[in-house]
Every structure is written in structure tokens, then in C-alpha cells.
Amino acid sequence: MRKDVAGVAALAAAALLLRVPSLRSPLSDDEGGFLVVAAQWRPGTSLYGDYWVDRPPLLIAVFELADRLGGAVALRAIGGLAVVAAVLLAARLGRLVAPRARHAPVLAAAVAAIFLSTPLFSAGLVKGELLAVPPVLLGTVALLSGLAAPTPASAARWWLLAGAAGAVAVGLKQSTVDVFLAAVMAAVVLARLGRWRRAGLLLGCVAAAGLAVTAASVAWAASRGTDPVALWHAVVTFRADAAAVISEAAPTVNDGRAAGLVLAFAGSGALGLLVATSRGRRTSEPDAADPPAFRAITLTVVVWELVAVALGGSYWLHYLVATVPGLVLLAAVAARERTRLRLLVGVVAYGAAATVLANVATAVPAGVTSPSAEDEVAVAAYLRESARPGDTGVVAFGSPWILREAGLESPYPLLWSLPVRVLDPGLVRFERLLRSGDRPTWVVVEGESVDSWGLEPAGADRVLGRRYQLEHVVGDWRVYRAGKR
Incomplete structure (x- = not known):
């Protein structure tokens, strides 16, 4: 050769x-x-x-x-x-x-x-x-x-x-x-x-x-x-x-x-x-x-x-x-x-x-992940165990792999933060979804608000607080479930 x-x-x-x-x-x-x-x-x-x-x-x-x-x-x-x-x-x-x-x-x-x-x-x-x-x-x-x-x-x-x-x-x-x-x-x-x-x-x-x-x-x-x-x-x-x-x-x-x-x-x-x-x-x-x-x-x-x-x-x-x-x-x-x-x-x-x-x-030893990654894995596991057939979810806004691991589909078409900032910066579409009959069963938020740079979260946060209840907390992640009226 x-x-x-x-x-x-x-x-x-x-x-x-x-x-x-x-x-x-x-x-x-x-x-x-x-x-x-x-x-x-x-x-x-x-x-x-x-x-x-x-x-x-x-x-x-x-x-x-x-x-x-x-x-x-x-x-x-x-x-x-x-x-x-x-x-x-x-x-x-x-x-x-x-x-x-x-x-x-x-x-x-x-x-x-x-x-x-x-x-x-x-x-x-x-x-x-x-x-x-x-x-x-x-x-x-x-x-x-x-x-x-x-x-x-x-x-x-x-x-x-x-x-x-x-x-x-x-x-x-x-x-x-x-x-x-x-x-x-x-x-x-x-x-x-x-x-x-x-x-x-x-x-x-x-x-x-x-x-x-x-x-x-x-x-x-x-x-x-x-x-x-x-x-x-x-x-x-x-x-x-x-x-x-x-x-x-x-x-x-x-x-x-x-x-x-x-x-x-x-x-x-x-x-x-x-x-x-x-x-x-x-x-x-x-x-x-x-x-x-x-x-x-x-x-x-x-x-x-x-x-x-x-x-x-x-x-x-x-x-x-x-x-x-x-x-x-x-x-x-x-x-x-x-x-x-x-x-x-x-x-x-x-x-x-x-x-x-x-x-x-x-290099990371097998089975070892960062604390933030461990939290996301835990959120996905909780959703997978808690969700029922027909449930849907939204991760606001990013980490869409959590939905994949949890086996959930999203009724909100924007899975990443940048498209949200460009196409729905006022979160008008997202807020409308939360008010509708097609609202997601689960909403996952990193932090206490859906806020991030370039977004106007006030309306969406109000609807989330009125129509959803906090079910689970993992690190900075909060998992909400539809239920409040």
C-alpha cells in the first residue's frame, strides 16, 4: 500500500x-x-x-x-x-x-x-x-x-x-x-x-x-x-x-x-x-x-x-x-x-x-452529565412519567429535545427562541394559544418567567399564572400543567 x-x-x-x-x-x-x-x-x-x-x-x-x-x-x-x-x-x-x-x-x-x-x-x-x-x-x-x-x-x-x-x-x-x-x-x-x-x-x-x-x-x-x-x-x-x-x-x-x-x-x-x-x-x-x-x-x-x-x-x-x-x-x-x-x-x-x-x-465519563443537562433530563423524565395519552407540551423557548424524550408534541410551531423573537416577539400567538382549547397540557419554563431578550412576556406570564398550576421544579426549571380556570 x-x-x-x-x-x-x-x-x-x-x-x-x-x-x-x-x-x-x-x-x-x-x-x-x-x-x-x-x-x-x-x-x-x-x-x-x-x-x-x-x-x-x-x-x-x-x-x-x-x-x-x-x-x-x-x-x-x-x-x-x-x-x-x-x-x-x-x-x-x-x-x-x-x-x-x-x-x-x-x-x-x-x-x-x-x-x-x-x-x-x-x-x-x-x-x-x-x-x-x-x-x-x-x-x-x-x-x-x-x-x-x-x-x-x-x-x-x-x-x-x-x-x-x-x-x-x-x-x-x-x-x-x-x-x-x-x-x-x-x-x-x-x-x-x-x-x-x-x-x-x-x-x-x-x-x-x-x-x-x-x-x-x-x-x-x-x-x-x-x-x-x-x-x-x-x-x-x-x-x-x-x-x-x-x-x-x-x-x-x-x-x-x-x-x-x-x-x-x-x-x-x-x-x-x-x-x-x-x-x-x-x-x-x-x-x-x-x-x-x-x-x-x-x-x-x-x-x-x-x-x-x-x-x-x-x-x-x-x-x-x-x-x-x-x-x-x-x-x-x-x-x-x-x-x-x-x-x-x-x-x-x-x-x-x-x-x-x-x-x-x-471528555466526559460515561453516564456523567453537567448539572444543567441533568436537570433537563430530569424534566423530560418527569413529563414522560406524568403525561397521559393525548397530552401536548411547550418548552418556552428552546430545548425541544425535552419534548422528544417525553414523547410529547407541541401545539406551538416555534421550537427555538430565535424564531420566537423574530416571528412572535410580543408572544401574542403564544398567549392566544394558552387561552385556546388547543392549549398545551404542559408548559416548561426555565426560570420564573417566559421572559428572554427581545420578548414581551407580561401577557403570556399572566395567562400562565391564571390557567396553569405549578406541578414540579427541577433546578431552574418549572413544569406547569393546565388546570386553572
Whole structure:
């Protein structure tokens, strides 16, 4: 077996093994919530069945598959497969970009394995950012393969694949438009070379395949009751509305998370990789199958990924997972230049050490959870034991996995706090529900009020106090049951 093949296989196996401890770890809010949404996706009263979430349909489809295969463990297994696929595709990208550098596939694969395994990126979570990495890498491989293809026909086939993969990535995480931006930059390079027909072919193929896959996924979602217009609002315009709400009303904790994001990017070694590979040899004339084109495409992808992280608004650590394709490209391009090799190897070695140490530091013995997680588990257990058939519940506002564990459905379609802040900030809809005949049997509140930043809780708190009675308290959590009149 060739050394580079063995090295890549070892890296993929190591990345997979690092995820084994998380197989039975508690679900995050998003993981549990997406499973709740996916489990009941059918024609209903909201965007996805009876629930609303600002995510594209392919992501919900993945969670539906995980739900059918058993839930949390199946979801984590799917995440592991995505990481293995990303490592292998990164190796292919390294060989494609630096065919004469024997070390390039291993270095590119190492970058993918490191940053898809580090707790500093919250890479253990299975979310849109993680699941979109393999199709972004596949689309990039196809795009660059098309640039090197000897005939227009073979180039077209590669670029059709690139467009399809890019659309799949967007269908998993709507901000991962990396492949399409890279295609535009590649077309610009081709145009500068006077290869206008090839540039037009590239854009036409990528656009056609991307539109076809997107149309098919939207039509499929529509057949299951997801309205295309409402879907556009959820995955596009809602994000702008949410950004405005966050900028106007978010507490200073958001600033702290932004600082933590920068520190995590630096501490993981990603910033060092960015700096170490930012300078390199330049040639005066671009060539669509040579380093300048690769560097232009890499710069486009990296800049967009960093911008997308900044535009995310809430600055959660898992946003950084979306930068992995760009980091892989940086390593692949730098591997071509011997003057950068020693520095690149040093940065990758540091990143590997940081990832191992972070995994060791965050390892939790089996059966041990944090006090807050224990409280949520206790709330879910109480509801599961106390609820009767036909009961419903609302967790105000977040931790929807509690409903899943308790076996309850929610008559309120907004399962997370951000959609509530944007779509029902006055809690008018929630208050109306509490007054109606369809009111939830159980209401779970963290704290003494449904209040949170950006909300106006007075009316809802009054109705909760008049029509519900406090049944159980666990830590900061209060469980109310309908009964008062």
C-alpha cells in the first residue's frame, strides 16, 4: 500500500474514532429539535408539518433518516460517515491541486480530520455545517477536475457534478454557496485567458445542475406540504430579519461569544494555517490549471466562509466547521510550494496536538452529565412519567429535545427562541394559544418567567399564572400543567 494512501486511511479512521465517545452523548438543542421536526414532517399547519424551522429541506431529510434508523445514535453515526467522506475528499483535493507533491493528499486530509474533530469548533455536533462539508469538497474537486479536463465534453461532466454537489450543500446549509462562488471565480480566470467559451460552459453547467437539484428538492418538499414561498422566507429572508433582531436586541453575551469564536479559531491552529499559507509564490500570468487559479478560487472560498461566520450573528462555535473546505484548499495550495512545506507541517502538527488535547479535556465519563443537562433530563423524565395519552407540551423557548424524550408534541410551531423573537416577539400567538382549547397540557419554563431578550412576556406570564398550576421544579426549571380556570 502506498504511504499516502495508508496515511489518509489512518487519518479517516482516527477522525472516526474520536467521534465514538459522542455516540451516546446528550443531544444539543438543534440536534434534538431537528429530530422532532423531521419525525412528523407531513402536510400540516406550518412549514414542516406542524413545526417551523429556518433550515432547508435536505437537512430535515437527513434527520428524518436518522429518526427512522433509531434517533440520536444513528444521527451521530451519519455525522461520522460525513467526516470520513470529507477526509477522503480532502485527500483527493490535495492530489488534484498538488499532483507532484507526494505529501499533499495526507496534509489536506489531516487538515480535514483535525478541524472536523476539534471541540474548539464544536465539531462533534451533527448539524448543517458538518453535513455540508463533504458536498462542498466534492463540488470543489469536480470544479477543479473540469478545469484540467482535456475536452469540453469531459469538462462539462465534471462541472455538472460540481453544480449538483453545490446545490446539495446549500440544501443542507443555506449559506454554503462556496462551490458556486468558486465557479464564478474560475470562470473569471478562464475569461482572462481568453477562453470565453469554456468560461460560459462552466457557468452554464454549474448553474443548470444547481438549479435542477434545487428545483427537485423544493418540489419534493412541496409534495410533503412545505410551501415553496414559505420555504424561501424561512431560509433566506428570515435570516436577514434575525440578523436585525440580534443586532438590535441581543445582550452583551453575544459579544463574548464572538470573542470566544476568534479565540477558538486561533487556538485550534486554523488561524495559524491561514497566516502560514497566505503568502506564496506568484506568477504574472494566470493559468486555469495552475496555482494562480487555485489560489484565486481558494481566496474566494476562504473569504466567503469567514464572512458567513461573521454574518451568522449568534457566533456559536459550530459556525467554524463551515471554514473547513477553505482550510483544506489552503493546505493543498501551500503543499505545492516547498518553501512553505516546513511551516505548513508545523501548523498541522500543532492543530493535531490541539485537537487531541481539546478532546481529552472535554471528555466526559460515561453516564456523567453537567448539572444543567441533568436537570433537563430530569424534566423530560418527569413529563414522560406524568403525561397521559393525548397530552401536548411547550418548552418556552428552546430545548425541544425535552419534548422528544417525553414523547410529547407541541401545539406551538416555534421550537427555538430565535424564531420566537423574530416571528412572535410580543408572544401574542403564544398567549392566544394558552387561552385556546388547543392549549398545551404542559408548559416548561426555565426560570420564573417566559421572559428572554427581545420578548414581551407580561401577557403570556399572566395567562400562565391564571390557567396553569405549578406541578414540579427541577433546578431552574418549572413544569406547569393546565388546570386553572
